[in-house]
Amino acid sequence: MTPVRRGQWQTASDVLMRVSRQPGITRAAVARELRLSTSSATEVTARLRDVRLLTEAPAPSQGRGRPTTVLRAHPKGPVALGLDLRQGSWRSAVVALDGSFVEQQSRRHRSRRSQVVLSNLQKEVERAHRQYGARLRVVSLAAPGTIRDNRLMQAPTLDWAELDLETVTARTGIPLLAGNDATLSGVAEARTGAAAGAGTALHLIVEVGLGGTLIIDGVPAQGASGAGGEYGHVPFGDRTRFCPCGARGCWDLDIDGRALARHLKEAAPDDPYAYAEAVLRRTDRAAARAVAKVVTALGTGIAGLVNAHDPDVVTLGGLAIPLRAAAETSFEQAYLAGLMTFHRSTPPPVLSATHQPDGPLRGAAALALDHLTSEPSIATWAASQ
C-alpha cells in the first residue's frame, strides 16, 4: 500500500462528511458550507465521481439560476454494515456513504446462547462480505451492555459472560466498531434526532436499568476503554442499597421497574421492563405515587448531570418517556429544583428521543460513516480504484 500524501483527500473527505451527515445535500450547499470556490467544487466532485464515491442527480430547481445537483452515494461505492443486537432479536442494515440504507433486515433469536447469537451475526457479516466484496469497509455493532475495547464486559439483559465481539468479523478481517446501544442511540439523536445541532447533548435511556451518554459535537464521550456513559451507576440513590453492578446507591435502582416494585411493596419483578409498563397502565393512587417517586428521582438526577455537563439539550429514550409523561409536574419540579440557580432562567430542554426503536442502528451507522468518510479511509479507497 503506497503511503498517502498528506492532505491529498482532505477536502474530498470534508465533502463526503457533509453528504453523510446531511443526506440529500446539494453540491452548491456543500460548497457554501465549506467555502469552496465553484471551481474547486467542480473539481472535487469530478474526482469523487471518478473513484466511484459519489454520483450526482439533478436537483429540483430553487428559483432562478442554473440548477445544482444532489450528491448521492455511488451505486458501486463503499458501504458499511450496521448491526443492532437486542435482547430478543437483532437487526442489520447495509449503509451507503450518503446514509441511505441499501438493505435491512430484522430477525428474532432462536436461541439466546451467546455462541449461537454471535455465530448468526458472523454469518450476516460473511453474507454481506460475499455480496459486497471489497465495497464492505467496516462493521459497526450496537450491543446492550458495557463494552470495552470491542469486548462485551457485562450484558445484564442477556445474562452473558465476558465476550470477545471481534469474532464477528475475524474471518473477514473487516474492522469492527462495537458500542453500547444507549451510547449509539445518543449519537443518533445528536446527529439527526431531537438533539440535532447541539454542541453538547446528554442522552439518557431507561430500559432495565439506565444507560446514557454525553455527546460533544456529535462524538460520544466513550472514555478510556469505551465503557463511558454508565450514568445508571452514579451514586444518586440510597447508599444502603446494593446494586448488581457491584457498587452501592446506584441511580439505576431508583428509576426502573425494580424501583416501582419496591415503592409498591411488591416482589422484585423478573422482567422489570414489562413490569414498569404494567404499572404505567394502572390507574390506582398507589401506582401513581410510585411513578411520581421514580420520576422525581429521574428529574433530580438529570438536573445534577445538567449542572455537571451544561448540555444544550437532554434527550430521553425508552421508559423515561412514558414515565415522565405520567408525572409531568413531578418531573418539572424535581428538574428545576435540582438545577443551579443560573441555569433556571433557560434550563436545557428535556426532549423525547425521535429515533426510538432504530436509534442504536442509526447511531452505529453514523459512526461507521464517520469511519468511511475519514481522510485515510477515502484515500485508501481512491488508491484502489
Add this chain to the structure above:
Amino acid sequence: MTPVRRGQWQTASDVLMRVSRQPGITRAAVARELRLSTSSATEVTARLRDVRLLTEAPAPSQGRGRPTTVLRAHPKGPVALGLDLRQGSWRSAVVALDGSFVEQQSRRHRSRRSQVVLSNLQKEVERAHRQYGARLRVVSLAAPGTIRDNRLMQAPTLDWAELDLETVTARTGIPLLAGNDATLSGVAEARTGAAAGAGTALHLIVEVGLGGTLIIDGVPAQGASGAGGEYGHVPFGDRTRFCPCGARGCWDLDIDGRALARHLKEAAPDDPYAYAEAVLRRTDRAAARAVAKVVTALGTGIAGLVNAHDPDVVTLGGLAIPLRAAAETSFEQAYLAGLMTFHRSTPPPVLSATHQPDGPLRGAAALALDHLTSEPSIATWAASQ
C-alpha cells in the same frame, strides 16, 4: 484581508502544535511524529522561520548521525497573555509559541471590588499590548467561578455579581478566552501534568466547594456555554441539605471545610479553606473521624464519576490532596466499593496534580497556544509578515 487557501498552513500548524505541546522537541522528532519526509521538514521549518514563527538551535547530539535542531519560538513571533485571577491575588504571564513564559508577574489585590480588579487586569492587557504590539494575539483568563460565554456568572469566593469579562480586552480588540480555574488546571494536568497522555482524564479540585472537569484528548468538556464541570453540584449528598447554588444535596457540601465543621459540630466557618487546613493539622480523634467521613464521601463520588466517564486517570488538586493523604485507607475503601465490578481489576489511578499553584495559568496558556497554533491563526499571522 485576503482569504486563505485551504490547507495552506495545515502542516505548519501541526508542527507548531507539537512544538507548543512538547517544548524542546527537535525537528527530526516532529518529522517522525508527523511522518514528514526530511524534505518536507526542511521546507516547512524554512517557511516558519521566514515568517518569524520559529527559530532553530543546534540540539545536543544523540549518538551517531548528523545532529538535529531544537525548535523554539521566534523572538519576534506571536505571543499570548495568560491571566489567573484568584481570591486574593492575580498573576499574568506572556507566553511564546513553544510554551515558554517570556515574562510573568504576580500581584495582590488592593481592593477586591470587581471594578478595581477588572480594571487592573485591563491595564495589564493594555501594557502587554503596548509592549508587544501586533505580536500579542490572544488573552486567556482563568477565573474562580462559573463562566458562560466570557461572562462570570457566579464567583462565590469573590462574592461578585454577574460580570462581563470582555471589558478586559475590549479596548484592544484582542480575542479573549475566559475559563473556570478548575477547568484550566485540569487542562494543565492533562497536557503536561499527572494526566499527561491520558485520552480521558477527570480532574477534581477542592478549595471552597469542589470544582473539576472532564478532559477528552486534552480538550475540556465545557458544555453549551462553558459552565461544564460543576461536579460539586451533583446530588451525591444528603437531599435535605440546601446548597447556596440553589440545588439540594450537592456533593460540595460533603467535602469541604463546611462539611468538616458540621461533622465536628462547630459553627460554619467564614473561611472554609483555612478551617479545613486547621482541622487537618489537628491530631484528636474527632478531627480524624470528621476527615475520614469527608474522604469517604470524596472516594465514593469519584468512583461514581469513574463509572460514568471511564477515565484513564483521575487527578486531584487543592485540599483533596491533603484530605486523601490524611485518610488513605478510607479513601481507598470508598473508591473501590463505589466502582462497578469490572473496573476493580484495574481501577483508574487517582493521582495528585503536579502543577498545583500555577495550574490555572498553565492551562490558560495551553488553550491560548491552541488558539495561536490553529491553522487560521497561523495563516493570518503569516499573511501579515
Add this chain to the structure above:
DNA sequence: CCAATTAAACTCGTCCCACGAGCATAAGGT
C-alpha cells in the same frame, strides 16, 4: 416567445505545498 437576470457549472492557467531521489554534512565507531 424572446430577452434579461440570476445562480451555478465549466475551463484554463497559476501558485504553492508535499514528496521522492539524490547529494551533502556532521556526528560516532573502528
Add this chain to the structure above:
DNA sequence: ACCTTATGCTCGTGGGACGAGTTTAATTGG
C-alpha cells in the same frame, strides 16, 4: 583515515485549490 548512521539540503514533479473568465440552464418580465 574511513565507514556507518542520521539528518539536512536541493531540485524536479505532481496535484489540489483557486481566481478570472466563460458557458449553461433555470426564472422573470415584457
